[in-house]
Amino acid sequence: MSDRSLPANFKEQIIQMLGQEEGNAFLNSYEQPRTYGLRINQLKLKTNDAIDELIQAFKLRPVPWCSTGYYYEEDTRPGKHPHHMAGLYYIQEPSAMSAVELLDPQPGETILDLAAAPGGKTTQIAAKMNGQGLLISNEIHPQRAKILAENVERMGIRGAIVTQATPPELSARFPLTFDRIMLDAPCSGEGMFRKDPSAIEEWSPASVALCANRQWDILQDAIAMLKPGGTLAYSTCTFNRTENEEMIARVLNEYPEMRLKAEKRVWPHLRQGEGHYVAVLERDQQAEEQAALGRTNEARANKKRGKSSRAGRESSKELLNAWEAFTTWTKLDLPGFQADGGIPVLFGEALYLLPRSKELNVDMELLSGIKVPRAGLHLGDYRKNRFVPAHALAMAAEAEDEARVVALETNSSELAAYLHGETLNVSTELRGWVIVAVKCGSSSYPLGWSKASGGQLKNHLPKGLRLMH
8 A cells, every 4th residue: 555545734743743754654554565464373283383384384483572473475375274273373474472471371360351352362471371370352343252252162272251341340250350451442443554445434533532532431340350460452444643652641640559660662664564653661569459359349348259049950950961061071082172261151051161260259249230151161061951062172182182183184085075064984983082183293183073974974063163165
């Protein structure tokens, strides 16, 4: 694209910020092709030969600020590859990888991604947590929350709860709770101009002011949920100071317990990326007095949750039956899978494993009143006294966990047939639930379930994930 298509007010704003010479260098960067990036999924890819295979297949080059991030060549189209369906990587704009790197999540922590869709930062956080702790990933818009839940599932994440709630609804439930909060704030999208020309049409000084007002409202709820000593990363994909430095200055002015730890910009005329702003804030440990309120609220919630009812006892019995059916099934069909570190919950027929951290035991009463598209890991459905495994369980498992695996080459006709939802021919000796996996390096990675009987492998890949011919 040409800088001639950019709004005059935007160009004037850039020149005022950077000066004439650097401002022109910035505007001239729009004449260059946009960059493309992906991030390796550490939860799945653990062998160097598999990573090397991806590097060669997609002509990957390292992103300097993210150890698992890579640039790829557009013509390699990794988003259309079976390895993408297996969750081996996430397609993500390289600049956006900087925010979670600065947030620095740790295993075992209680973390919130407050505006999480489509899931780039959530999946990056989850990989750094390495299956330990609790991640709540929130998105207010229903369709975007659905996409977020699908990406969490594809990447094989066990320890995330996907919620669809407003920030005030969450802050009322989780005061002074989280070790770390990621707020990739809804913004005016100036860093999207090269990627999405419609963002240019939607931009105006008025839209910048509107976004800043919305960001301030969300930030106040985020701060209310940050525990003493906790860390908040605020990021945008926009360039103006109103939504960035001035927003952080307002936080520091109105919240004396907050301090600025780091601030970073990725400029598209200086680095390969579309642009990003990140500020990392820390809450002073001295806010401990306020934490007493959070503990009091949690105690009240626990007291409320302690009340039992006949309906509760009946549902507990059904849950016990479902859990027993699941554990019996895994001994035969998924013997290597460890369902630890969570609490089983039942929604109708659907059995989930609700994650928890050392400091926060979430149950469904604490989440009552808000929509929860994904209550942790969907294990499967309990139907007519038998257990039927969920697609999410296959994606969260390793091929070695399953008693029966059919591992296919990426360029095989059998793999293409499976991804199109077709039935495969197999040995008549193969019976029961089977994980269909794709090979990468010396390992294989689950794509979904099939069920073998009578020499055929009946396809159980969800219809919404099947490829069109």
